[in-house]
Amino acid sequence: MNQKIKLIINPVAGNNAFQKAKDEFHQAVFALLGDVSTAFTTAVGEATRLAQNALRDGYRTIVAVGGDGTINEVVNGFFEDGRPVSPEAELAVISMGTGGDWVKTLELPEELHEAAKRIAEGRTKLCDVGLLTCRSSDDRPVQRYFINIADAGFGGTMVERVNQSTKALGQFFAYLIGLLRTLAVYKNKPVEIQVDDVFHATQVVNSVVVANGQFFGGGMWVAPEAKLDDGLFDVVIIGDVNRAEVLANTHRLYNGTLGRHHKVTTLRGKEITLRSEHDVYIEADGELPGKLPAKFQLIPTALRIIC
CATH class of the missing domain: 3.40.50.10330 (Probable inorganic polyphosphate/atp-NAD kinase; domain 1)
Structure with missing residues (x-):
């Protein structure tokens, strides 16, 4: 070169x-x-x-x-x-x-x-990029780009625990242990969700996943149909699942079948807005930018990637 x-x-x-x-x-x-x-x-x-x-x-x-x-x-x-x-x-x-x-x-x-x-x-391809606008933990405005997946709810709490723990056992076990530790204490929260003009509801959720890529959490295949260059987010809403349901369906996170669960809703859109009266934290590409309220906007073909 x-x-x-x-x-x-x-x-x-x-x-x-x-x-x-x-x-x-x-x-x-x-x-x-x-x-x-x-x-x-x-x-x-x-x-x-x-x-x-x-x-x-x-x-x-x-x-x-x-x-x-x-x-x-x-x-x-x-x-x-x-x-x-x-x-x-x-x-x-x-x-x-x-x-x-x-x-x-x-x-x-x-x-x-x-x-x-x-x-x-x-060899290159043009990929979409997400733009996240939210509030920091001390309530300052935050704007952050992400290229893979952002997640409000359970994932934000889990990533915080993973980042604070040792990675000596490797990525799979780091995230699996983080999932189990978070599951022991996390409580689902009501979130108002709007996806473009096609979906608007307030419901108790475990997580709302806004996916540009397919994988997060060290190999969890949460959005198997997501494409990096289709101009759309894949949105995965994990509803009011309890601990037993999470444990019984953990395999779905890794084999790409989570969307088949009756408490999971999948949508597509370019702009997603989330609000809550509770503290609901966000992770984006494994980083912790802040909490709700948040807006996720898709910027099409914004970045050239060598692939």
Whole structure:
């Protein structure tokens, strides 16, 4: 590749996955991509600033090296004040994190050499991006882009627990343990839901999932029909399920059949608004931006991805 490439690396993602594979990384990635520039994150949110600065400096390809949270931060660096910083720029990903959910939808390789080879080949597609507007935990306005899935309710509480726990057992067990710990204490809450002009209701829910991609929560296949470039969110409303129902149907989260449960509603739309009189927290691409009220808006073909 003859264009300028910037690698933004989260060295502690995936239980220090980069540090453990540093030699292999150098042999695989630098051999295939050649003379590239690297930057390492040292704090939460830093990948956004690094991506924006790189794009302003003329880098054409930004490679996020880490997990879903790192990817989310880098994606946010592609936009400023609602506009792309560099419309022709491309995002590439080398997955080294806990979740790895967005790369599953794109079917990107996890092996380092194959991931670098895919970047070197340079095939791209335009993907949709979500724009989330909500309130922070201390009630400040928040605006955040997401590329995979946002979830209000159970998922926001679960991700908080996962992020506070060890990832030493790997992504599957980290999220499964987080699910079980959250299930022991979480109470479903009434939420007012509006999807475009086709659905408007207030109901007690466990979660409302707004999906651009198909997977979240370390491999949970919550939206099997979602496409990254169809101009629509897939909305999965998980109703007033109790603990026993969650446990009895956990397998549905992993085999893509959750939508068949009688307390689950699936819809599609471009703009979703959620409100509640209770504190209902949100996760977006594994990050925790805030709580309801929230609006989720789809921006079609907003980001060019190397895939």
